[in-house]
Amino acid sequence: MTPTAITTSAELSDFLRQNERVHVLGNGSKTALHRTANGAALADLSTLCGVLEYEPSEYTITIGAGTPVSHVSAALAEKGQYLPFDPLLADRATIGGTVAANLSGSRRFRYGGIRDFILGARVVDGLGRAFRVGGKVVKNAAGFDLSKFLVGSLGRYAIMTELTFKVFPDAPRFRSLRLDYPTLPDLLAAISFIKQSVFELDALDFTPAAGGWSLMARLAGSSATLPPRVERFTQTMQRESAPTDISEQEDTATLWDPLHRLTGDAIVKVVLPPRQIPEFDTKVADLRRRYSIGGNLAWLATDDVTGLDTSLRRLGLRGLCLLGAVESALIGAPLENELAARVKSVLDPQGKLV
Amino acid sequence: MNHPFLQVLETIYPAERLLTRDVELLPYESDGLTAFQSKPGAVVLPVDEEEIIATVRLCHQHEMPFLARGSGTSLSGGSLPIPDGLVIALNRLNRIKRIDPQQRIAVVEPGVINLHITEAAQPYNLYYAPDPSSQSICTIGGNIAFNSGGAHCLKYGMTSNHVLGMKVVLADGTVTQFGSESIEGVGIGPDLIGLFVGSEGLFGIALEITLRLMPQPELYRTVLAAYDDLGAAGDAVSLVVASGLLPGAIEIMDRLAIKAAEASVKAGYPDAEALLIVELEGEAPQVEAEFAQLQGIIEASGAFEMRVARSEEERARIWKGRKGAFSAVGRLSPDFIVQDGVVPRGRLGEALMAIDKLKTKYRLDVANVFHAGDGNLHPLILYDGREAGALERAEALAGEILALCVSLGGSITGEHGIGMEKRDYMPTMFSEEEIDIMQALRRAIDPMEIANRGKMFPGGDAPALKQHGLHPLERQGVISRE
Numbered sequence: 155m156t157p158t159a160i161t162t163s164a165e166l167s168d169f170l171r172q173n174e175r176v177h178v179l180g181n182g183s184k185t186a187l188h189r190t191a192n193g194a195a196l197a198d199l200s201t202l203c204g205v206l207e208y209e210p211s212e213y214t215i216t217i218g219a220g221t222p223v224s225h226v227s228a229a230l231a232e233k234g235q236y237l238p239f240d241p242l243l244a245d246r247a248t249i250g251g252t253v254a255a256n257l258s259g260s261r262r263f264r265y266g267g268i269r270d271f272i273l274g275a276r277v278v279d280g281l282g283r284a285f286r287v288g289g290k291v292v293k294n295a296a297g298f299d300l301s302k303f304l305v306g307s308l309g310r311y312a313i314m315t316e317l318t319f320k321v322f323p324d325a326p327r328f329r330s331l332r333l334d335y336p337t338l339p340d341l342l343a344a345i346s347f348i349k350q351s352v353f354e355l356d357a358l359d360f361t362p363a364a365g366g367w368s369l370m371a372r373l374a375g376s377s378a379t380l381p382p383r384v385e386r387f388t389q390t391m392q393r394e395s396a397p398t399d400i401s402e403q404e405d406t407a408t409l410w411d412p413l414h415r416l417t418g419d420a421i422v423k424v425v426l427p428p429r430q431i432p433e434f435d436t437k438v439a440d441l442r443r444r445y446s447i448g449g450n451l452a453w454l455a456t457d458d459v460t461g462l463d464t465s466l467r468r469l470g471l472r473g474l475c476l477l478g479a480v481e482s483a484l485i486g487a488p489l490e491n492e493l494a495a496r497v498k499s500v501l502d503p504q505g506k507l508v
Numbered sequence: 509m510n511h512p513f514l515q516v517l518e519t520i521y522p523a524e525r526l527l528t529r530d531v532e533l534l535p536y537e538s539d540g541l542t543a544f545q546s547k548p549g550a551v552v553l554p555v556d557e558e559e560i561i562a563t564v565r566l567c568h569q570h571e572m573p574f575l576a577r578g579s580g581t582s583l584s585g586g587s588l589p590i591p592d593g594l595v596i597a598l599n600r601l602n603r604i605k606r607i608d609p610q611q612r613i614a615v616v617e618p619g620v621i622n623l624h625i626t627e628a629a630q631p632y633n634l635y636y637a638p639d640p641s642s643q644s645i646c647t648i649g650g651n652i653a654f655n656s657g658g659a660h661c662l663k664y665g666m667t668s669n670h671v672l673g674m675k676v677v678l679a680d681g682t683v684t685q686f687g688s689e690s691i692e693g694v695g696i697g698p699d700l701i702g703l704f705v706g707s708e709g710l711f712g713i714a715l716e717i718t719l720r721l722m723p724q725p726e727l728y729r730t731v732l733a734a735y736d737d738l739g740a741a742g743d744a745v746s747l748v749v750a751s752g753l754l755p756g757a758i759e760i761m762d763r764l765a766i767k768a769a770e771a772s773v774k775a776g777y778p779d780a781e782a783l784l785i786v787e788l789e790g791e792a793p794q795v796e797a798e799f800a801q802l803q804g805i806i807e808a809s810g811a812f813e814m815r816v817a818r819s820e821e822e823r824a825r826i827w828k829g830r831k832g833a834f835s836a837v838g839r840l841s842p843d844f845i846v847q848d849g850v851v852p853r854g855r856l857g858e859a860l861m862a863i864d865k866l867k868t869k870y871r872l873d874v875a876n877v878f879h880a881g882d883g884n885l886h887p888l889i890l891y892d893g894r895e896a897g898a899l900e901r902a903e904a905l906a907g908e909i910l911a912l913c914v915s916l917g918g919s920i921t922g923e924h925g926i927g928m929e930k931r932d933y934m935p936t937m938f939s940e941e942e943i944d945i946m947q948a949l950r951r952a953i954d955p956m957e958i959a960n961r962g963k964m965f966p967g968g969d970a971p972a973l974k975q976h977g978l979h980p981l982e983r984q985g986v987i988s989r990e
Contacts, residue, residue: 209854211746211750211854212852212853212854212883213853214852256696256699266664266665266669267691267692267693269693269701270665279945283945285939285941285942285945286938286939287942289850289918289919289937290852290917291850291852291882291917291918291919291922292662292850292853292882292883293657293661293879293882293919293922293923294850294918294919294921294922295654295655295657295666295706295921295924296919296920296921296925296926296930296934296938297926297934297937297938297946297964298703298946298949298950299655299668299702299703299705299706300703301702302668302699302701302702303698303699303700303702303703304698304699305698305699306696306697306698306699307698307699310698311698322754323752323753323754346609346610349609349610349723350609350612350632350633350634350723351633352633352723352724352725352791352792354790354791354794375794376797376798378797379793379794379796379797382793383791383794386793423695423696425688425692425694425695425696426690426692427688427690428611428689429608429611429689447691450691450692451690451692451695472695472696472697473696484696484697489697491684491697491700492678492684493678493684493686493700493704493711493953494697494698496949496953497703497949497952499952500948500949500952501945
């Protein structure tokens with residue numbers, strides 16, 4: 155089916171009233187998420203593009219849902235600010251798709267995820283009703299917070315047309331360090347230590363590496379204070395593993411893209427309580443993988459989605475396939491929830507949004 | 509006589525945990541918004557989640573309105589009892605089930621006091637970040653219902669940002685769980701935590717909560733600056749923000765609030781028109797460098813005095829006056845109303861000037877304390893309830909302030925919630941359709957609208973207020989009008 159370009163919220167309302175089943179597309183960057191579309195009318199929201207309001211001094215920005223993430227980041231960077239949840243697939247995703255799929259990058263470790271920075275949205279629900287949720291100021295406790303609810307909702311409850319976020323000043327300088335450990339338990343012990351220490355890291359990821367495991371830590375700060383902080387971190391950590399400064403050796407953009415080295419039929423996000431890592435890792439030992447945000451999230455590449463689905467179910471974990479030709483993007487423990495079902499019955503009683 | 513509701517309650521609760529006598533009910537008649545009072549039909553004191561679930565199911569079965577209550581510190585009347593309804597007091601569910609320093613989480617029951625979590629986490633160099641001024645008495649269950657904030661929200665957010673997982677009983681007795689022990693929380697699928705937190709007790713009761721703990725900052729640097737003009741203090745906030753610094757807290761107090769704090773806790777504040785408190789926190793080398801920058805900004809902003817907290821005691825003293833400001837106002841005036849509207853930070857000055865004009869119009873004093881970093885005002889409107897018409901004037905003034913916040917592009921509440929107090933102002937912020945959708949959502953979860961009935965939505969539709977004839981507990985034989 156050919157996507158219909160949507161240029162206004164009113165057009166989207168009409169589109170929803172005229173069609174039986176509707177599936178939303180931004181830039182289509184997360185291929186695995188569009189399998190449910192089959193036969194549904196496609197609403198192309200990449201046309202709802204642009205920064206609508208940006209007040210650097212308010213730490214807030216309002217943008218069309220179809221705006222490319224790169225466009226938003228560039229506008230913010232001009233004023234020394236950034237989206238602290240660190241949108242994933244920053245080179246090709248739209249901001250709406252990023253929110254709907256709840257995809258944060260490694261820097262989410264420092265201040266929080268999308269749910270922590272979304273302030274409000276304009277939406278159109280399954281009945282074609284256009285309305286606002288949340289607010290436009292950094293603090294607001296009025297009414298039910300449906301804007302947070304929509305984070306990760308995969309376009310199945312209401313379609314976001316406009317989004318407001320809280321933003322922060324970004325640091326001018328960064329350093330990336332690599333720490334090598336012979337085994338996973340050694341690395342996890344180091345992470346435990348870091349998490350109860352005074353170090354405020356910008357990002358903390360780890361991967362299996364030749365002959366063991368590599369921990370990657372990123373520090374952010376000013377040019378004056380970063381060197382002493384890096385020095386202190388290095389001193390403190392080197393008893394177990396001498397950190398290597400890899401800021402110069404590697405392209406930091408790819409270094410901190412958690413999906414960079416992952417190739418396979420499907421790329422999967424798994425929400426992971428850190429204490430489950432040792433057991434989880436034995437189940438995915440033959441997969442390419444990266445643990446992100448201090449070991450609270452795993453990114454996996456697999457050619458056997460069915461096998462991974464079974465493993466995740468046994469562990470009581472959930473996965474979301476982003477990329478690949480999979481049958482269902484949602485794998486692992488079932489997502490069905492009674493509270494979510496009640497919201498669906500109000501926002502999309504006819505089940506139009508797929 | 510047929511007393512089915514009371515009789516079944518008696519099968520769950522022994523007499524000492526089922527309160528029905530007037531004298532026992534009295535402490536539950538009002539909350540932090542003392543201008544309102546309302547008498548519940550009965551109060552139950554469950555000790556575990558099974559009792560809560562059984563009670564909610566019973567209420568659903570008998571169409572009995574209920575209010576889940578912690579310490580009753582709501583400033584919006586959110587924990588005001590439903591007249592003749594049931595109060596489910598959760599204070600005895602006060603166990604911290606687990607502190608897991610490796611995962612940096614705490615698993616707690618709803619009746620746990622906010623500050624107790626930080627105390628339990630302290631041995632691991634961790635703390636629970638949201639710090640409402642009432643943190644030494646308010647409970648996590650109440651913080652969740654109202655998405656409570658505090659002085660340190662700008663950097664790390666409100667309660668909702670610190671909840672990772674929950675087990676809840678919905679108002680119709682359905683028990684459901686969402687979230688995880690990962691800092692991603694829900695992570696995949698709609699963020700049900702975001703929806704439940706801040707729902708003001710209208711969806712149900714949180715039974716068990718998994719909270720994110722934060723590492724204690726290595727260093728705090730707190731500065732107190734005195735200004736002879738409130739506007740200059742506001743301008744200083746803009747300068748701080750424009751500098752690229754991200755303070756943990758930015759607070760302002762005006763002359764009247766300073767006077768109150770002095771009278772009450774003797775914080776030793778300078779005699780000034782306005783005080784600005786800015787606090788930086790983080791790794792020592794970073795904070796030291798940023799603090800030098802901050803001092804430069806404040807010096808240039810026209811402060812006539814600047815004090816730097818040199819020790820934890822000095823820091824505590826600076827905060828003591830600020831955190832005690834609300835109760836301190838009680839020393840200046842027999843009664844007061846506190847509002848918590850939000851305006852865009854850049855329009856704070858405009859808002860304060862407008863409030864100043866309203867003071868004259870309504871012949872009332874207003875003390876201003878605010879979380880300047882996030883534009884969250886806290887005008888304390890002083891009145892004497894014994895004076896005829898004073899409460900009405902104070903409420904009218906409060907209403908104008910809320911309308912002002914909305915017209916400046918803000919919100920009618922930053923952290924206290926709508927509750928009982930701001931129901932009628934919902935339409936200033938939301939369209940009829942938006943309110944209809946929220947109400948439909950509520951009914952999809954609570955078809956009989958028994959959970960905290962009468963709160964959040966504009967008054968006319970609150971079933972509790974339409975009650976005619978015998979009230980529910982009377983009908984059930986729990987109480988009588990002898």
